[in-house]
Amino acid sequence: MSYGFEARNQNNIMQIDGEHGNMAVYASGTLNASYVPPSNVAVNYAQAYPSSLPSDYLIFAKPNSMSTGSDVPFSLIENSTSFGFVLPYGSTSTISIDWVICVSHGDMNLPTSPDFGLQVYNSGGSVVFSSNFENFRCNQVSFDDATSSSYTPNVFSGADCSEDYSLLSGHSEIGRIPVNGAFGLVQSLFVIYKAGTSQITNTVLNSRPAAPGGGAFGGGRVTNMIGQFE
């Protein structure tokens, strides 16, 4: 860059680039997640998007609480107006999920009288970083090419399963497998919290019944990351 402000971390990876907006907390809440049959699937789209949500956003989530030794798998579903979280096909439990929607700092409502910290503007005069906003501090990241027929589960070790949020955007339905002549199963990319081993993994699991037959759809390149909001 020829002018302006950059910050890099201890591994020389850019944190603030003076051009593109960092991600801040726009909205947050808690939702219940369960497996709901397709006949009643509207139940899963439990949370309407916040009004005036910018078009570019990311959804992060984590279990609200963990029982020692238990694994908690869940995935994200979205439509044009709402989103929610689902458990794998056939699951009989209900879990509580903390969610966060992040948008670029430039899409946030800026305080009119900032009283502390740092604001960085790009060459167009838009804020790309403001320390007034709750910020996503990523501590692990990985990249995958995911299909239902070819996927090696990603594992984040040393995770704090009580505090680390996972990126759920991109964790969509990913394919369909045949079960018998009358029945198939849609598969989705799930995140699994494993408090017993301090791991957060991403893997493909069955998500709902569907028409017979198989094939890949959705999926493709996906970015996995975990971190905390402060």
Next chain:
Amino acid sequence: MAYGLVIYGNTGNVRLSTEDRQVRYIGTYSGTVSAGSSANVTVSGMTDDGTWGLNQIDVSGYGTLSIHSNKFTVTNSTANSLTYKVQVFRI
């Protein structure tokens, strides 16, 4: 600390430390790729250095994504047209 930037909030909480990676949203790109074809999408500065994140968030078809210098490529190997929607961000 020996180097880098630490930013604190008004309660003394750490907003940014030298250990973090930070997510910057570049944009959302969408389009259509015909059956058996590929399309290049220009993203200035893109390179396959492990700091560029892509999420294909459209589920109407299946396409593979690959990162190249100043662009990513959407490849549709199926027999049907693919409508893609891809989130691009840096970490």
